[in-house]
Each structure stands twice: as structure tokens, then as C-alpha cells.
Amino acid sequence: MQVIFGIIFHFIGGFASGSFYVPFKKVKEWSWESYWIVGGLFSWLIIPPFAAWLTIPHFSDIISQASSSTFWWTYFWGILWGIGGLTYGLGMRYLGMSLGNSVLLGFTSVCGSIVPSLYYDFVPTPGKTSFHELLTTSWGRVVLLGVTLCLVGIYLCGRAGMMKEKELPEEKKKESIKEFNLVKGLIVCTFSGILSACFNYGIEAGTSMAEQANALWQAANPEATSEFLYQNNVIYVVLLWGGLTTNLVWCMILNTRNKTFGDYTNSKTPLLQNYFFAALAGTIWFLQFFFYGMGESKLGNGASSWILHMAFIILVANLWGILLKEWKGVQPKTRDTIAAGILTILLSVILVGYGNALK
Numbered sequence: 001m002q003v004i005f006g007i008i009f010h011f012i013g014g015f016a017s018g019s020f021y022v023p024f025k026k027v028k029e030w031s032w033e034s035y036w037i038v039g040g041l042f043s044w045l046i047i048p049p050f051a052a053w054l055t056i057p058h059f060s061d062i063i064s065q066a067s068s069s070t071f072w073w074t075y076f077w078g079i080l081w082g083i084g085g086l087t088y089g090l091g092m093r094y095l096g097m098s099l100g101n102s103v104l105l106g107f108t109s110v111c112g113s114i115v116p117s118l119y120y121d122f123v124p125t126p127g128k129t130s131f132h133e134l135l136t137t138s139w140g141r142v143v144l145l146g147v148t149l150c151l152v153g154i155y156l157c158g159r160a161g162m163m164k165e166k167e168l169p170e171e172k173k174k175e176s177i178k179e180f181n182l183v184k185g186l187i188v189c190t191f192s193g194i195l196s197a198c199f200n201y202g203i204e205a206g207t208s209m210a211e212q213a214n215a216l217w218q219a220a221n222p223e224a225t226s227e228f229l230y231q232n233n234v235i236y237v238v239l240l241w242g243g244l245t246t247n248l249v250w251c252m253i254l255n256t257r258n259k260t261f262g263d264y265t266n267s268k269t270p271l272l273q274n275y276f277f278a279a280l281a282g283t284i285w286f287l288q289f290f291f292y293g294m295g296e297s298k299l300g301n302g303a304s305s306w307i308l309h310m311a312f313i314i315l316v317a318n319l320w321g322i323l324l325k326e327w328k329g330v331q332p333k334t335r336d337t338i339a340a341g342i343l344t345i346l347l348s349v350i351l352v353g354y355g356n357a358l359k
Contacts, residue, residue: 003357006298007308007349013291014312016284018320023281027274033254034263035278037247042282044244048236051290055230062212062234070208071238077202078242084108084195085243086250091192094185105314106154107193112200113147113306119204139358143307146351149344150311156341157314163334199239199289200306203296206235232293236286288313308352311345 027035052059063071091104117131124130134140210231217228255261263269288309296305319342 002298003353006295006305007353009291009295009298010305010308011312013288013295014309015316016291017288017309017313018316020281020285020288022320023277023284026277029266029269030263030274030278031254031258031260033251033258034260035274035281037251038264038275038278039282039285040244040247040251042279043285044240044247044282047283047286048233048240051230051286052233052237055233056213057216059213059234059237062209062216063238065212066206066209066238070206073205074202074209074235074238075242077198077205078239079246080195080242081198081202081239082243082246084192084198086247087188087192088196091185091189094188104189104193104196105310106151107190108196109147109150109154109307109310110197111194112197112310115197116200116204139355142355142358143352146348146355147307148348149351150307150348153311153341153344153348154314156337156344158341160334160338160341163337164330167330167334202239202242203232203235206238209234209238229294229297231297233290236289236293240286308349311349311352315342315345315349 024035024039049059056062088104114131117129117134120128120130121132129140134144213234214228214231217231255263265271292305292309295308299305299308322338
């Protein structure tokens with residue numbers, strides 16, 4: 001039952017991540033940097049401490065009492081994750097959405113799920129899963145098989161996207177990838193994918209704060225038989241300060257360079273609507289990790305939780321594409337390929353869940 005709840009929570013988180021950009025489409029006559037940072041203020045500065053305040057009594061005391069090393073490394077990985085997020089858009093310009101997402105999410109999935117376990121091979125830590133354990137246990141090998149299948153599913157989804165782009169009229173094809181550059185795109189997407197995985201490293205770095213929140217909750221609820229659902233919320237406060245730092249600096253540079261500071265007060269634009277939908281997008285974005293933490297409390301951190309999170313993001317994003325008729329008019333072979341990719345990702349989720357059940 002714990003595994004089932006963990007998968008459900010990860011699905012809700014993946015749905016939030018795969019859907020958060022939809023409200024941004026309702027923002028009118030603002031530059032990207034303006035609506036991105038308004039949404040970001042809610043994602044990284046306003047909602048995280050509010051969620052922590054609702055779920056963890058005295059969360060600020062836990063942060064203030066954390067060691068300088070814990071605080072710094074959590075914040076540091078947040079900064080690097082923020083750079084990964086900013087370079088995402090550049091990768092899409094050079095490779096297009098299909099190939100770009102396949103490369104980027106592939107690196108994020110592998111690095112985020114496997115690198116922490118490799119680290120724990122060299123620095124054994126109680127309660128943490130090492131890569132050796134994944135290789136030498138039956139449940140670990142099932143999880144690794146699920147990780148591998150997820151990457152196959154990512155490849156198939158990307159392949160379908162490339163097939164779709166080839167079927168577009170020439171003018172549309174040039175419009176979608178007019179800056180196509182394979183070498184630059186592969187470098188940028190590899191860089192972005194690796195850095196985007198730093199969010200998981202930040203969660204690992206802040207584990208002691210989550211453990212403190214869990215200990216306080218267990219002391220107040222001695223009859224409890226499971227870990228505290230919301231323990232990660234205290235980590236997100238610090239981790240997302242790092243992401244805010246990166247994104248705020250870059251968006252302010254763009255506001256200055258593009259002379260778009262006027263967006264925030266321009267009465268000729270639907271200001272109330274723009275602020276509302278940007279704030280809504282930011283709030284939905286944060287919900288992905290709110291529910292990620294809940295899923296992790298049921299499944300544990302490491303390869304299982306991260307790969308489930310990534311798999312559901314890819315799954316939901318592709319389902320949105322089908323719902324919005326992005327695949328309308330393509331050849332049957334292309335539809336079969338995207339269907340195969342989605343089914344492969346679903347199978348990977350089932351295998352990862354089964355591996356955790358065996359554990």
C-alpha cells in the first residue's frame with residue numbers, strides 16, 4: 001500500500017510539472033523574462049515557505065539550526081539546478097522540442113537517479129541506497145531495469161517527435177527549428193540535462209533537515225508507523241532560494257537589455273490577468289515537488305523516486321500533446337511510435353514500483 005500511495009503522489013507531482021506552463025499561455029503582451037520571474041517568485045520564494053509553514057511547525061528553526069555545510073550545499077545545488085532550467089530554452093532553439101527534450105530529459109533522468117547511488121558507494125550512509133546495492137539485490141536490478149526502460153521510452157517519444165517534424169510542411173519545419181544546430185544543441189542539452197538533475201542532489205544534501213522535521217513529527221505522533229509525508233518541504237525552502245538567485249539575476253539582465261521593466265506596470269496590458277496566470281503557473285510548478293516529497297516519504301529517495309518523477313512528467317507532457325491535437329494528421333507509423341514510447345514509460349513505472357515492493 002505504501003508503494004501504491006508513493007506512485008500516486010509521484011503521478012500528481014508529474015502532472016503538475018507537465019501542466020504548469022499552460023497558464024503562461026494566458027499571459028498577454030509581456031516578455032518571457034517578465035512573466036517567468038513573476039511565476040518564479042511564487043515557485044521559489046512565496047509558496048515554498050508557505051507550504052512549509054502549513055505542514056512543519058517551526059520549520060524556520062530547523063533551517064537556522066542546520067549546519068553551514070548542509071545549508072550551503074543545498075543552496076549550491078539549487079543554483080546549479082537554476083542554470084540548468086535557464087539553458088533548457090536554448091537547447092530547444094537549437095534542436096527543437098522533440099530531439100531537445102529527449103537528450104535533456106535522458107541526461108536528467110540518468111544523472112538524477114543514478115549519480116546519488118554512486119556517491120553512496122564511496123560515502124556509505126545509513127538509509128541510503130548505493131549503486132552496489134542496486135546491482136546486487138533482486139529488487140535493485142528490477143529498479144535498474146525500470147530506469148533503462150524509461151530511457152528507451154524517452155528515446156521513442158523523441159523519435160516520434162522527430163518523425164512528426166519531418167512530416168510538417170517546409171515553412172513550418174523552418175519555423176519550429178530555424179536555428180537548428182546539432183553540435184551546439186547537443187552540448188547545451190547535455191549541459192542543461194546534467195545540471196537539471198542537481199535538484200535531486202540538493203534534496204540529498206538537505207536530508208538532515210528533513211530528518212529533523214521527521215523526528216519532531218514522530219515525537220509528536222508516537223503511534224505513527226510511516227515517515228512524515230511533508231518532511232522535504234523544509235529542504236525546498238533553501239534549495240529553491242538557489243534557483244531563485246540564478247533566475248532572478250538572469251531575468252533582471254534580460255529586463256535591462258530588452259528594456260522590458262515596464263511590463264510590470266504597463267496598464268495597456270491586462271495586468272491583473274497576467275499576474276494571476278503567472279502566479280498560478282508558479283504555484284502549479286511548486287506542487288510537483290510538494291507531491292514529490294510525499295511520494296519520496298513512501299518510496300525513499302534515490303533512483304526509484306527520481307525516475308518515477310521524470311517518467312510521469314514525460315508521460316503527462318505527451319498526453320497534453322495528444323489532447324491539444326499536436327499529433328493530428330501525422331502518419332500511422334508516427335502515432336504508433338509515440339504510443340510505444342508512452343507504453344514503455346508506463347511499463348518502467350510499473351517495474352520501479354514492483355522493485356520497491358520487493359524491497
